[in-house]
Amino acid sequence: MPEIDLAKYQIIEKKPKPPEYYAKVESAVESILEAFGDDPQREGLKNTPKRVARMYEELLGGYCTDVDRLVNDALFNVEYDEMVVVRDVEFYSLCEHHMLPFIGRAHVAYIPKGKVIGLSKIPRIVDMFARRLQVQERMTRQIADFVGDLLEPQGVAVVIEAVHLCARMRGVKNHDVGMTTSTMEGSFRTNPATRQEFLDNISRTSAPFRL
Ligand SMILES: [Zn+2]
Numbered sequence: 001m002p003e004i005d006l007a008k009y010q011i012i013e014k015k016p017k018p019p020e021y022y023a024k025v026e027s028a029v030e031s032i033l034e035a036f037g038d039d040p041q042r043e044g045l046k047n048t049p050k051r052v053a054r055m056y057e058e059l060l061g062g063y064c065t066d067v068d069r070l071v072n073d074a075l076f077n078v079e080y081d082e083m084v085v086v087r088d089v090e091f092y093s094l095c096e097h098h099m100l101p102f103i104g105r106a107h108v109a110y111i112p113k114g115k116v117i118g119l120s121k122i123p124r125i126v127d128m129f130a131r132r133l134q135v136q137e138r139m140t141r142q143i144a145d146f147v148g149d150l151l152e153p154q155g156v157a158v159v160i161e162a163v164h165l166c167a168r169m170r171g172v173k174n175h176d177v178g179m180t181t182s183t184m185e186g187s188f189r190t191n192p193a194t195r196q197e198f199l200d201n202i203s204r205t206s207a208p209f210r211l
Contacts, residue, residue: 001075004067004149009142010132012064025053059094062131070128071150074118081154083194085109085201086122095166096133104162104178104209106140107202110147111154111187111194117147136162136181144183155186157198161209168211178209 006013026049033040033048040049089106106126129142144158159182167177187194 001068001071002149002152004146006067009129009146010063011067011128013066014064021057022050022053025056026050029053058131059092060132062128065128070124071117071121074121075150076116076118077114078112078116079114080112080116083109083111083197083201084116084119085198086119087202089123089126091126091130093130093132093134093136093139093162095164096135098166098170099133100164100166100169102134102136102162102164102166103211104160106143107159107198108143108147108157109188109198109201110151110156113152113154115151115153117151122147136160136164136179140181140183144185148185153186155184155188155191155194157184157188157195158182159199159202163209163211178211 004011029049029052030040033045038045040046086108087105089108091104091106093102094100095102108122108126125146126143129139129146140158140160143160144156147153147158148156159180161178161180163178184195188198189195
């Protein structure tokens with residue numbers, strides 16, 4: 001496996017889990033409840049800070065990923081140079097501006113240069129970058145860069161379609177608001193036919209993402 005620069009991807013391999021983690025999140029949640037005039041001790045809320053702390057541990061778990069285990073012997077040397085496309089990878093992330101969910105799907109493609117990765121690993125990679133405080137543009141780029149570093153392919157492309165609840169729930173509610181971001185590298189950038197083949201592939205087989 002090639003050496004991956006973990007700091008570049010904000011990956012902490014070993015779970016730090018400092019003992020104060022839960023206490024910090026719990027007291028912060030309790031403060032929010034109090035600030036809004038609710039009673040953190042009432043029955044329905046009593047365990048909410050604990051639940052929220054555990055929830056964030058899961059939803060933001062992407063920072064702590066054992067990359068060796070994630071890739072887990074799923075890199076193969078092959079003489080194959082046709083486009084590999086993994087479509088409709090569902091993901092759930094949190095926007096870093098509001099800590100509200102953005103939800104959607106990712107489409108990932110690459111053209112190998114001697115190396116491929118097991119197909120089931122692409123959704124794992126998407127998940128690792130989704131389970132963080134994110135912006136959609138950065139997530140798109142990180143997935144592309146990571147696949148690029150791992151496989152050194154002829155090209156890599158990522159398209160992400162998502163709906164942001166911070167746009168849906170706040171202010172002027174625009175229920176049609178959805179966002180598509182894309183990154184094209186290598187042959188996807190230099191060869192319009194390659195790029196078009198990928199875009200045709202994902203538009204032919206998937207209905208537009210709706211929530
Ligand atoms: Zn937001």
